[in-house]
Amino acid sequence: xxxxxxxxxxxxxxxxxxxxxxxxxxxxxxxxxxxxxxxxxxxxxxxxxxxxxxxxxxxxxxxxxxxxxxxxxxxxxxxxxxxxxxxxxxxxxxxxxxxxxxxxxxxxxxxxxxxxxxxxxxxxxxxxxxxxxxxxxxxxxxxxxxxxxxxxxxxxxxxxxxxxxxxxxxxxxxxxxxxxxxxxxxxxxxxxxxxxxxxxxxxxxxxxxxxxxxxxxxxxxxxxxxxxxxxxxxxxxxxxxxxxxxxxxxxxxxxxxxxxxxxxxxxxxxxxxxxxxxxxxxxxxxxxxxxxxxxxxxxxxxxxxxxxxxxxxxxxxxxxxxxxxxxxxxxxxxxxxxxxxxxxxxxxxxxxxxxxxxxxxxxxxxxxxxxxxxxxxxxxxxxxxxxxxxxxxxxxxxxxxxxxxxxxxxxxxxxxxxxxxxxxxxxxxxxxxxxxxxxxxxxxxxxxxxxxxxxxxxxxxxxxxxxxxxxxxxxxxxxxxxxxxxxxxxxxxxxxxxxxxxxxxxxxxxxxxxxxxxxxxxxxxxxxxxxxxxxxxxxxxxxxxxxxxxxxxxxxxxxxxxxxx
Amino acid sequence: xxxxxxxxxxxxxxxxxxxxxxxxxxxxxxxxxxxxxxxxxxxxxxxxxxxxxxxxxxxxxxxxxxxxxxxxxxxxxxxxxxxxxxxxxxxxxxxxxxxxxxxxxxxxxxxxxxxxxxxxxxxxxxxxxxxxxxxxxxxxxxxxxxxxxxxxxxxxxxxxxxxxxxxxxxxxxxxxxxxxxxxxxxxxxxxxxxxxxxxxxxxxxxxxxxxxxxxxxxxxxxxxxxxxxxxxxxxxxxxxxxxxxxxxxxxxxxxxxxxxxxxxxxxxxxxxxxxxxxxxxxxxxxxxxxxxxxxxxxxxxxxxxxxxxxxxxxx
Numbered sequence: 001x002x003x004x005x006x007x008x009x010x011x012x013x014x015x016x017x018x019x020x021x022x023x024x025x026x027x028x029x030x031x032x033x034x035x036x037x038x039x040x041x042x043x044x045x046x047x048x049x050x051x052x053x054x055x056x057x058x059x060x061x062x063x064x065x066x067x068x069x070x071x072x073x074x075x076x077x078x079x080x081x082x083x084x085x086x087x088x089x090x091x092x093x094x095x096x097x098x099x100x101x102x103x104x105x106x107x108x109x110x111x112x113x114x115x116x117x118x119x120x121x122x123x124x125x126x127x128x129x130x131x132x133x134x135x136x137x138x139x140x141x142x143x144x145x146x147x148x149x150x151x152x153x154x155x156x157x158x159x160x161x162x163x164x165x166x167x168x169x170x171x172x173x174x175x176x177x178x179x180x181x182x183x184x185x186x187x188x189x190x191x192x193x194x195x196x197x198x199x200x201x202x203x204x205x206x207x208x209x210x211x212x213x214x215x216x217x218x219x220x221x222x223x224x225x226x227x228x229x230x231x232x233x234x235x236x237x238x239x240x241x242x243x244x245x246x247x248x249x250x251x252x253x254x255x256x257x258x259x260x261x262x263x264x265x266x267x268x269x270x271x272x273x274x275x276x277x278x279x280x281x282x283x284x285x286x287x288x289x290x291x292x293x294x295x296x297x298x299x300x301x302x303x304x305x306x307x308x309x310x311x312x313x314x315x316x317x318x319x320x321x322x323x324x325x326x327x328x329x330x331x332x333x334x335x336x337x338x339x340x341x342x343x344x345x346x347x348x349x350x351x352x353x354x355x356x357x358x359x360x361x362x363x364x365x366x367x368x369x370x371x372x373x374x375x376x377x378x379x380x381x382x383x384x385x386x387x388x389x390x391x392x393x394x395x396x397x398x399x400x401x402x403x404x405x406x407x408x409x410x411x412x413x414x415x416x417x418x419x420x421x422x423x424x425x426x427x428x429x430x431x432x433x434x435x436x437x438x439x440x441x442x443x444x445x446x447x448x449x450x451x452x453x454x455x456x457x458x459x460x461x462x463x464x465x466x467x468x469x470x471x472x473x474x475x476x477x478x479x480x481x482x483x484x485x486x487x488x489x490x491x492x493x494x495x496x497x498x499x500x501x502x503x504x505x506x507x508x509x510x511x512x513x514x515x516x517x518x519x520x521x522x523x524x525x526x527x528x529x530x531x532x533x534x535x536x537x538x539x540x541x542x543x544x545x546x547x548x549x550x551x552x553x554x555x556x557x558x559x560x561x562x563x564x565x
Numbered sequence: 566x567x568x569x570x571x572x573x574x575x576x577x578x579x580x581x582x583x584x585x586x587x588x589x590x591x592x593x594x595x596x597x598x599x600x601x602x603x604x605x606x607x608x609x610x611x612x613x614x615x616x617x618x619x620x621x622x623x624x625x626x627x628x629x630x631x632x633x634x635x636x637x638x639x640x641x642x643x644x645x646x647x648x649x650x651x652x653x654x655x656x657x658x659x660x661x662x663x664x665x666x667x668x669x670x671x672x673x674x675x676x677x678x679x680x681x682x683x684x685x686x687x688x689x690x691x692x693x694x695x696x697x698x699x700x701x702x703x704x705x706x707x708x709x710x711x712x713x714x715x716x717x718x719x720x721x722x723x724x725x726x727x728x729x730x731x732x733x734x735x736x737x738x739x740x741x742x743x744x745x746x747x748x749x750x751x752x753x754x755x756x757x758x759x760x761x762x763x764x765x766x767x768x769x770x771x772x773x774x775x776x777x778x779x780x781x782x783x784x785x786x787x788x789x790x791x792x793x794x795x796x797x798x799x800x801x802x803x804x805x806x807x808x809x810x811x812x813x814x815x816x817x818x819x820x821x822x823x824x825x826x827x828x829x830x831x832x833x834x835x836x837x838x839x840x841x842x843x844x845x846x847x848x849x850x851x852x853x854x855x856x857x858x859x860x861x862x863x864x865x866x867x868x869x870x871x872x873x874x875x876x877x878x879x880x
Binding site (some may be wrong): 052066127178271277 | 566574638
């Protein structure tokens with residue numbers, strides 16, 4: 001709840017002291033921030049009767065001076081330019097400016113210069129600079145995510161921009177929580193180190209006054225890690241509801257766009273999947289596909305019963321009851337249709353791409369041993385005509401990540417076989433980025449004896465569900481933090497920070513993006529009442545398509561730069 | 566959650582800049598200054614008057630007019646005021662219901678009248694407000710229409726909540742009334758709703774325990790109750806109609822239509838569409854034969870006129 005309620009509080013505070021009819025003006029990032037936490041009907045209750053984007057306000061010439069304008073923007077130079085133009089020829093009666101992050105003094109001066117008509121009533125910084133998609137999961141929706149893969153020598157212009165945006169996002173999280181953390185980062189990742197150090201500089205030096213909150217006995221922990229430490233999670237196919245919808249169809253800001261999937265009625269073409277507003281989704285978002293099917297069937301049966309009773313209206317009492325319950329009935333109808341549509345479409349995709357078959361091999365590659373069996377399985381699937389190219393690529397990459405060192409010959413064979421099918425895909429890049437030498441964590445549980453033993457025990461015990469046996473590396477990291485045993489060698493502190501014992505609040509930021517499987521892990525960990533609250537965030541939310549695209553982009557940029565050099 | 570107010574810094578700088586700018590426009594700003602002060606005051610008070618314009622102070626400053634809000638705002642304010650009135654009346658109605666349900670020695674006729682009157686009034690207010698809401702007409706620019714649509718939606722939600730509330734209160738009253746009726750009379754209400762006949766027949770045959778007078782009184786009491794119930798049922802029907810009409814305007818919560826980003830997208834799309842349609846219309850109109858015809862006719866008129874004048878002069 002904590003992230004969503006922070007955003008809602010900020011928006012409520014923005015709107016509550018301004019009376020009369022208002023217009024809310026957002027930019028393309030703050031639209032996402034506001035939309036996941038606040039609904040249109042709630043805005044209407046607060047008398048906000050128009051919502052516009054800041055770049056389209058300039059285009060209209062109408063003067064609406066009976067409206068008060070509330071701006072909520074990120075403090076970027078483009079937004080400041082737009083604002084300056086609009087302040088010079090104001091369309092609204094009053095202007096109240098709110099920025100989602102720290103303003104530079106020059107920006108304030110520029111705005112003051114343009115405000116000749118003195119229409120600005122207040123300028124405030126309200127630090128809601130992140131998209132709170134779930135209670136313990138946020139994202140920054142960054143556009144060029146692949147930049148994190150490039151070393152600093154290659155790309156000197158975009159990297160600082162990327163780091164600045166991440167640092168701003170992390171800072172706004174802690175400002176909205178009113179805490180100042182101890183910072184640790186993953187040793188093997190340069191970009192994680194850089195981000196951690198810049199965040200520390202911001203919080204403890206540049207704006208130390210702003211971050212000077214009341215100190216609790218135990219400071220919270222910020223852990224900055226790199227996506228490439230666990231490249232397996234984004235490549236796997238998912239079988240729990242929220243993760244599966246994102247993997248097969250795609251969720252953006254809690255909205256699912258079904259327009260490209262098939263012919264659907266108009267009101268089902270775009271749907272909302274939000275755990276705050278949909279009780280059925282909240283109860284089922286982490287359940288696996290089989291259980292969801294049963295629960296949806298139960299939901300449909302309930303609904304059918306209600307609608308049958310609605311049809312037999314005989315006395316006036318029945319009619320009165322029907323009219324009473326009609327709004328709820330309509331809402332339930334919409335909800336049931338939405339879930340049935342989603343599950344139907346996903347079943348179709350699973351059928352087409354033979355994902356049950358593929359996923360079984362994927363899970364074995366990710367979890368169990370047996371190199372020979374794995375090689376055979378992957379080869380069979382590569383030969384299978386009905387497997388799509390993208391699934392083949394994922395299988396080869398997973399094999400490469402797992403058995404990189406064990407038999408290079410067979411690995412080359414697989415690469416060649418893949419290349420013969422589709423020359424477009426070059427899986428080698430993933431090893432360059434996330435090979436075993438580059439990783440810190442024990443991804444496959446085969447580095448030290450304890451983990452190997454644990455793995456064997458698990459194999460002997462057998463698993464409940466072959467398709468969901470994979471645990472992301474994040475789970476182990478969280479366990480280590482809970483026990484206070486996160487190794488300093490692997491995850492050093494920034495500067496002279498130090499923490500004795502366990503923290504009570506932990507924010508884990510994954511540079512390069514998070515996945516819904518990991519946010520599920522975090523939510524289940526939080527629900528287990530271990531006394532520690534974890535919050536997860538990343539630059540984007542990945543699925544396999546997105547991760548592969550990032551790899552591709554990264555590879556292209558790396559190659560073009562080496563060509564230049 | 567942390568916030569930081571930068572208004573002080575901003576104002577300081579703005580005043581500094583103004584004092585730097587002021588000497589350059591010394592003559593014009595003399596009148597421009599106080600006018601701008603007034604304009605910002607008036608901006609916050611909507612019931613203000615005529616637009617005012619400054620004398621031309623300089624090339625960079627446009628005339629800042631304080632305009633009247635458009636006329637439909639008055640309608641929407643009326644509806645909002647009606648909703649407030651309806652709420653107050655509902656509170657009164659609740660009290661009247663409670664009083665009527667209390668056992669009393671009187672006939673309770675005034676209570677019934679009061680309840681009827683109140684219910685009728687509230688239903689009237691709701692119906693009138695709903696009609697006025699529908700009428701918030703579709704004239705004005707594209708942006709204005711968005712604001713108007715949103716105002717409509719918000720008022721429609723309020724109205725619908727009110728009617729649902731009223732319905733619920735009425736049904737509880739009805740239920741309690743039923744219970745009360747079953748208590749002293751021991752007669753099932755269903756039979757009353759379906760017909761008078763059976764009841765009358767029963768009464769005729771019941772000679773034990775009731776004499777003439779009491780029977781008449783009981784009959785009267787039952788008839789009155791029946792009338793009340795019929796009225797309640799009638800208002801239920803009216804409200805159902807109102808709710809049906811309103812449900813078109815109200816947003817379903819939790820659906821895609823309730824998302825802010827979806828609404829911004831559709832606005833952009835519809836504005837673009839509108840522009841395209843306008844351009845197409847303009848083009849067809851220009852190309853149209855009508856324009857050509859009209860031009861030809863006008864030219865012919867002139868020619869005829871000239872000929873006529875020539876004819877007069879020469880002959």
